[in-house]
Amino acid sequence: MKPIVEVHDLTVMVGGRRGLLVRNVPPVRAVDGVGFELGQGEILALVGESGSGKTTLGRTLLGLQRETSGEIRLDGTTVSGLAPEAARRARRDIQYVHQDAGAALDPWWSIGRTLAEGLLIHGVRSAAERVDRVAEMLAAVGLDPAWGRRYPHEFSGGQLRRVALARILLLRPRVLILDEPTSGLDMSVQATVLNLLLELRERFSLTYLFISHDLSVVERLSDRVAIMHLGRIVEIGATKPLFAKPSHAYTRALLDAVPRLEGRSTSIGMPVAAK
Amino acid sequence: MKPILRKLARDVPAMLGLAIVLLVILVAVLGPLIAPYPGDASASHLLQRLKPPGNGHPFGTDNLGRDIYSRVILGARGALAIALTVVGVAMLIGVPLGLLAGYRGGWLSETIMRITDIVLAIPQLVLALALAQLMSPSLESAMLALSLTYWPFFTRIVYGETRRLSSSLFVDALRGVGAGTGRIVFLHILPNAISPVIVRATIGLGFTILVAAVLGFLGMGATPPAPDWGLAIAESRLYLPRAWWYATFPGLAILITVMGFNLLGDGLRDLVDPRIRRSR
Amino acid sequence: MIPVLDVRGLKVTIRTDEGRAEVLDDVGLKLERGRILGVVGESGCGKSTLIRAVMGILPKGATVEAGEIWFEGENLLVFSERELNRQVRSSRIGFIPQDPLLALNPVFKVGTQLLEVMRWHAPGTRRDHIARLVMLLRRMQVPDPENALERYPHQFSGGQRQRLLIAAALSCAPRLVIADEPTTALDVTTQHQILLLLRELVSEFDLSLLFVTHDFGVVAELCDDLCVIYAGQTVEAGPVQTILRAPSHPYTRALLACHPDRATSFVGIPGLVPSPLARPAGCLFAPRCADVRAGCDVRPGLGRAPSGAQVRCVQFT
Numbered sequence: 001m002k003p004i005v006e007v008h009d010l011t012v013m014v015g016g017r018r019g020l021l022v023r024n025v026p027p028v029r030a031v032d033g034v035g036f037e038l039g040q041g042e043i044l045a046l047v048g049e050s051g052s053g054k055t056t057l058g059r060t061l062l063g064l065q066r067e068t069s070g071e072i073r074l075d076g077t078t079v080s081g082l083a084p085e086a087a088r089r090a091r092r093d094i095q096y097v098h099q100d101a102g103a104a105l106d107p108w109w110s111i112g113r114t115l116a117e118g119l120l121i122h123g124v125r126s127a128a129e130r131v132d133r134v135a136e137m138l139a140a141v142g143l144d145p146a147w148g149r150r151y152p153h154e155f156s157g158g159q160l161r162r163v164a165l166a167r168i169l170l171l172r173p174r175v176l177i178l179d180e181p182t183s184g185l186d187m188s189v190q191a192t193v194l195n196l197l198l199e200l201r202e203r204f205s206l207t208y209l210f211i212s213h214d215l216s217v218v219e220r221l222s223d224r225v226a227i228m229h230l231g232r233i234v235e236i237g238a239t240k241p242l243f244a245k246p247s248h249a250y251t252r253a254l255l256d257a258v259p260r261l262e263g264r265s266t267s268i269g270m271p272v273a274a275k
Numbered sequence: 276m277k278p279i280l281r282k283l284a285r286d287v288p289a290m291l292g293l294a295i296v297l298l299v300i301l302v303a304v305l306g307p308l309i310a311p312y313p314g315d316a317s318a319s320h321l322l323q324r325l326k327p328p329g330n331g332h333p334f335g336t337d338n339l340g341r342d343i344y345s346r347v348i349l350g351a352r353g354a355l356a357i358a359l360t361v362v363g364v365a366m367l368i369g370v371p372l373g374l375l376a377g378y379r380g381g382w383l384s385e386t387i388m389r390i391t392d393i394v395l396a397i398p399q400l401v402l403a404l405a406l407a408q409l410m411s412p413s414l415e416s417a418m419l420a421l422s423l424t425y426w427p428f429f430t431r432i433v434y435g436e437t438r439r440l441s442s443s444l445f446v447d448a449l450r451g452v453g454a455g456t457g458r459i460v461f462l463h464i465l466p467n468a469i470s471p472v473i474v475r476a477t478i479g480l481g482f483t484i485l486v487a488a489v490l491g492f493l494g495m496g497a498t499p500p501a502p503d504w505g506l507a508i509a510e511s512r513l514y515l516p517r518a519w520w521y522a523t524f525p526g527l528a529i530l531i532t533v534m535g536f537n538l539l540g541d542g543l544r545d546l547v548d549p550r551i552r553r554s555r
Numbered sequence: 556m557i558p559v560l561d562v563r564g565l566k567v568t569i570r571t572d573e574g575r576a577e578v579l580d581d582v583g584l585k586l587e588r589g590r591i592l593g594v595v596g597e598s599g600c601g602k603s604t605l606i607r608a609v610m611g612i613l614p615k616g617a618t619v620e621a622g623e624i625w626f627e628g629e630n631l632l633v634f635s636e637r638e639l640n641r642q643v644r645s646s647r648i649g650f651i652p653q654d655p656l657l658a659l660n661p662v663f664k665v666g667t668q669l670l671e672v673m674r675w676h677a678p679g680t681r682r683d684h685i686a687r688l689v690m691l692l693r694r695m696q697v698p699d700p701e702n703a704l705e706r707y708p709h710q711f712s713g714g715q716r717q718r719l720l721i722a723a724a725l726s727c728a729p730r731l732v733i734a735d736e737p738t739t740a741l742d743v744t745t746q747h748q749i750l751l752l753l754r755e756l757v758s759e760f761d762l763s764l765l766f767v768t769h770d771f772g773v774v775a776e777l778c779d780d781l782c783v784i785y786a787g788q789t790v791e792a793g794p795v796q797t798i799l800r801a802p803s804h805p806y807t808r809a810l811l812a813c814h815p816d817r818a819t820s821f822v823g824i825p826g827l828v829p830s831p832l833a834r835p836a837g838c839l840f841a842p843r844c845a846d847v848r849a850g851c852d853v854r855p856g857l858g859r860a861p862s863g864a865q866v867r868c869v870q871f872t
Contacts (some may be wrong), residue, residue: 049742062451068719088453094676096451104448108466118452156827157598171452184599184739186769189812192823213742216772216815259772260818261799488632 001154004207005061010070010079010080012053025094026069030056032231033070038175043201043208045239047254048228054211057228058177059208062096063087074175080167092122095173101164105152112148113139115167122171137166137187140203142196158189165200175207182217194221215258219243227251283547289542303351310345316467325518335520338510339500343520346502347528353503354532357418357496358483362476364422369429370465370472376430377437378460388434391427399424399468400486407495417496421483432475436468474544481536488529504529557628559731559763560586560609565622567601567608567787569831576831578604578617580787580839583857586731587779591757591764593778593795595771599785599828602767606733609765610648611639627730643728646676649724651734655716659708666704669723676727686728691722694759695752714745721752725760733765738773750777771814775799783807786828786839789857793864803860804868805846838869846870 002270010014011034013027030053038044048054059065061072062078072080098104105114115137116130124130141162147155155163161181168176181197194217200206204273212218218225219239226236227250235248246252283289307313311331323340326332334343376387394402406420440446441464449459490496491505499506504525511521564842567579579601585693586592596602607613609624611631624631631643660668666688673684684769685704692700695718697711708716714821717737724732734753738746754777766778774781774795781798783806791804802808809824811817826843832844835842837852844851858871 006367049744064447064451092453096448098444098448100444103444106445106449106463106467109463117454117458121453121455122456167452187771187810188597188824190823191813191821194822196821198821215743220815220821253744257743259746259750259770259776261772261775261811261814 002040003037004040004075005209006071006076007037007061007074008035008071008073010034010057010060010072011068012056012065013068014056014065025155030231031060034233034235035070036226036227036236038207038209041201041205041207042224043210043222045210045212045222045225046228047212047215047218047225049213049254051230052228053231054228055179058096058179058211061091062094062177063091064096084189088231092171093174094177095171095175096177097161097164097168097169097179097181099183101160102152102155102157105167107152107159110149111155111163115148115163115170118167118170131171132164137170140169141166141200142192154191157185158193161185161193162196165196169180169200169204172204173206175209177209177211179211180213181210182212182214190217197221215243215254217262227254282328283542286542286545292535292538292540292542293532295538299351299355299532299535302348303355306349306352310342310348312342312345313349318502324441325514325521328519328520334524335518336519337507338514338518343507343524346507347504347524349502350504350507350528351416351527351532353497353501354484354487354529356365357414357421357487358480360418361421361425361483361487362479364418365425365479366429366472366476368422369426372426373430373433374460374465374468377434378441378456378464384434387430391430391434394424394427395431397424400489403486403490403494404493407490412495412498414497414501417487417490421486421490423505425479425483428475428479429472432471433468436471437464440464440467459529471544477536477543478540480535481540484536485529485533556588558585558625559588559627560584560592560765561623561625562605562609563623563625565605565608565624566620567604567613568618568620569604569614570616570618573649574832576833578787578831579608580834581714582622582784582787583789583791584782586763586765588763589757589761589779590779591754591766592738592780592782593774594765594767594782594784596770596784597769597810597828599831601831603735604787605784606650606735606765606767609733610644610650611636612644625719644676646727647730649727649732649734651717651720651724651727651737654706654735654740655713655720659696659716660726661708663707664704665706665708665711665719669704669719669726670804672723673726674679688722688726691725692719694756695719695720695722713741714749717741717745717749718752721749721756725756725762728760729762731763731765733767735767737766737768739768739770746773747871753777759791771799771811772816773861783810785832787831789865790867791860791864792839792857793862798864801860801862801864801867803862803864803871805844806840809843809845 010031011029012031012093014030015025015028034057046054046057056065058231060067066084067080070080071078072094074091079087082090097162112134119130119133123197132150138148143159143162143166152160178197182193185193197208210218222239223236225239225242226233227248228234229250235242235246235251242251243255246255302309302425318341320340323336324338326336328335332342332344337343337346351420372387376384402424403420406423407417410416410419444513446459446463449463487496488505491503492509494509497506507525508522511518562582562584565579565582569576569578577805579587582601582605584592584594594602594605608619626643631639634643659665664751669688670681670684677684688704689700692703697703697715697718711719738749741749750773753764756762768774778795781793781795783804785806791798791802791807798807802811813823824843829839829842838855841847841851846868855867855869855872856866857865859867860871
C-alpha cells in the first residue's frame with residue numbers, strides 16, 4: 001500500500017503568549033514527536049481522550065495549525081515548513097470535517113449557497129455547473145437536492161453531518177480528517193452516518209483519518225488504530241490484533257473502560273489513573 | 276424569517292414604535308403636500324403673530340405669525356435627514372473600523388480600539404458642541420460633529436461581534452475550505468454581526484434627533500428661518516409661559532419621534548438577542 | 556414493598572406556536588428501592604420531559620393531562636408548587652445534570668453554590684453542612700476535599716466537576732437520584748470511573764437511581780432494570796439482562812442492532828422519531844418498523860412478551 005500521507009517526528013506547540021501588558025504564558029507541547037503513515041484508501045483511527053492532542057494533530061495536517069518541527073509529506077512531496085496560506089494550498093487534497101457540523105455552517109446562508117461557495121473558491125466559474133454539482137453531491141450523501149434552499153437550523157443532527165460531508169467532498173479531496181463524526185448522535189443515526197462514510201470511501205476513493213474517542217465505533221470501522229496519550233502515539237497497529245492484545249498499559253486502560261453490551265465489566269478501579 | 280416577524284407583531288410597544296416611525300417617515304416625505312401652509316417655512320405674517328391654537332391654526336402661530344402645525348410637519352424632513360445622515364456616516368466610519376480591529380488583531384486593533392475608548396469616554400454632547408463651535412455654526416457642521424461622536428458605538432459593537440465570530444467554528448470551516456479574508460469578513464462575518472448594528476442604529480436615529488434638537492436650541496444647528504423643532508423651542512423662550520403652544524408642539528414632536536425610534540429599537544433588540552432567539 | 560418511583564400512564568402536552576405537542580403519551584415506569592433503572596430512547600422521545608415531570612419542573616405551557624407519579628407512596632401530582640419545593644425537590648430527589656459546566660455558576664465558589672441548596676433543604680447548621688459536603692467530596696475522590704469548597708468551577712476538570720455535582724445531588728440525603736446522561740460529555744476512562752462510583756453509591760447511601768441515557772453499553776454496565784421509550788411511550792420494560800438477551804419490541808431490537816458491539820452492518824433505523832405535533836394514528840413505531848403486520852394501524856397497549864418483559868406491540872397483546 002503506497003502511503004499518501006507520511007508524518008515524521010512532528011511536534012506542535014500551541015498557545016503561549018508574550019506581551020507587554022499580558023502575562024507570559026509558556027506554550028504547550030500538544031503534539032510531541034509523532035510519526036505515522038496513512039496508506040491510500042485506508043481508515044486510520046486516531047484515538048485519545050480530551051487533551052491528548054488528537055485534534056491539534058488533525059488541524060496541523062490540514063495546515064490550520066503550524067507545525068513547530070518535523071515533516072509532513074503528501075504523495076511524497078514535503079508540505080511542511082510553509083507559511084500558513086501556502087501550507088493550506090499545498091494540502092488542498094486534505095480536508096477536515098468538523099465535529100459540530102451545525103456550528104461549522106454560516107447560519108445566515110442556505111445550505112446550497114454554502115456548498116456552492118466552496119466550488120466558487122476552488123475556481124468553478126459557471127453558476128450552472130455549481131448548481132448541478134451541489135445537487136449531485138446532496139444526492140450522493142443521501143439528502144434531497146431540493147433541500148439546498150433550506151437553512152442549517154432546519155436540519156437534524158444526522159442530516160447536518162451529511163451536509164458537512166457534501167460540502168467537503170465537493171472540493172474533491174483525497175484524504176478526509178473526520179473529527180468525532182458521530183459524537184452526539186443517537187445510535188440509530190450514528191449507524192447510518194458510519195454506513196455513509198464507508199459508501200463514500202468506495203465511491204470517491206477516499207482515505208480517512210478518523211479522530212474519535214468512541215472505541216466501539218473505531219473497532220468496527222477502522223483498518224488501523226493509533227492511540228494517543230499526552231501528545232504522543234503510544235501504540236499503533238492493525239485494529240483486530242490491537243484490540244485483542246493491547247501492549248501498552250494506557251491502551252489496556254482505555255479498552256477496559258469501554259461500556260460493553262455483554263454486561264458489567266468486573267474490573268473495579270483503573271490500572272492507570274486518568275490525570 | 277417569518278416567525279421573527281410574527282414575534283415582532285406580538286410585541287405591542289415595538290409595534291407602536293414602528294407605527295410612529297412609519298408616520299414620521301410619511302410626514303417627512305409628504306411634508307409640503309400635507310402642511311396647510313407650506314409657505315410658512317419662510318414667510319411671515321406679522322398680523323397673525325402668537326395666536327393660540329384654534330381658528331385654522333390647530334397648534335397656534337409663532338412670533339412671526341407662522342402656522343406651527345405646518346412648521347412641525349415641515350420640520351420632520353429636516354430631523355429625519357439629519358438623523359439618517361449622521362447615523363449613516365457614523366456607520367460608514369464605525370463598522371469598517373470594527374471589522375478591521377476585530378479580524379486583524381495586533382497593534383492596529385489595539386490602536387483603533389483605544390481611540391474608540393477615548394472618544395466614548397468624552398460626553399457626546401460636549402464633544403459635538405466643541406466640534407460644532409470649531410466649525411462655523413450650520414446644519415452641516417452639526418451633522419458632521421454628531422457623526423464624529425457617534426461612530427465609536429458601532430466600532431465597539433462590530434469589534435465584539437467580529438472577535439466572537441472569527442473564532443467561531445463556521446469561520447474556521449471557511450478557512451479550511453480555502454475562503455479568503457475578504458470573503459470571510461464581508462460575506463460571512465458582516466451579515467452575522469449586522470443585527471445588533473441595526474438595533475443600535477435605530478436607537479441612534481432617535482438619539483440623534485434629540486441631540487440635533489439640542490444643538491438647534493443652543494444655536495449651533497439649524498439657522499432661522501428653517502422649521503427646525505429645536506430651533507422653534509429656542510425661539511419660543513422669549514414668549515413663555517404666555518404662548519405655551521409655541522414650545523409645546525415642537526417639543527411633543529421631538530418626544531414622540533424619539534420615543535418611536537427607541538421603542539422600535541428595543542423591540543428589535545429583543546428579537547436579535549441570541550438568548551431569546553434560540554428559545555424558539 | 557412500595558416502589559420508590561412509580562409513574563403510571565403519564566401524558567404531558569406542551570402548547571407551542573405550532574400547536575399542541577403530545578410530548579409524553581403513555582409513559583410508565585417502576586423503580587424499586589436500591590435499584591438502578593435505565594431509561595433509553597432516541598433524542599426527541601420525551602426523556603427530558605419525563606425527568607422534568609418527575610421533578611415537578613415542567614416548562615411553561617406544559618400540562619399533565621393524565622397519569623400519576625407516585626414517589627414513596629405519595630402522588631406528586633397533587634402536591635402544590637410550594638410543597639414540592641419544600642418537601643421533595645432536592646431534599647428527597649437529587650439530580651445529576653448532563654453538562655456539569657452549565658450547572659455551575661462560574662462566578663461563585665463551589666462551596667457557596669453547594670451550601671446554598673443545603674441551607675434550604677438539609678437539616679442542621681452550616682457547620683454540619685460543610686462537614687457533610689467534605690465527607691461526600693472525599694467519598695467522590697475529589698482531591699483535597701477540605702479546600703475544594705473554596706475553589707471556582709473552572710479550577711476542576713470535567714470529571715471532577717461531575718463528581719462535585721454528584722456530591723451536590725447527595726448533599727441533602729435524597730432517596731431517589733435522577734441522572735440525565737451524566738457521562739456523555741466525558742472521556743471513556745472518566746465515564747468508567749463515574750459509572751463505578753454511582754454503582755457503589757447506590758448501595759452505600761441506600762439510593763435508587765433513575766439513569767437516563769441513549770447508550771446501551773452504559774445501560775448494560777450500570778443498570779438493573781430498563782425502560783425503553785419511543786415517541787413519548789414506554790415500549791419495553793423489564794430487567795436489563797432479559798431485554799439485552801432477548802429484546803422483544805422491534806424498536807428495542809433495531810436500537811440494539813445499531814450498537815457497534817452487535818451491528819453486522821451499519822444500517823441504522825430509517826426515518827425519524829415522529830414529531831410530537833403530528834403523531835401517526837396507529838402504532839407510533841409502525842412507520843419505521845421492519846416488522847409491520849395486520850393490526851399495526853391500532854395503537855397497541857402494553858402486553859407481556861415471552862421473555863417476561865412488558866412490551867407495547869401488537870405481537871404481544
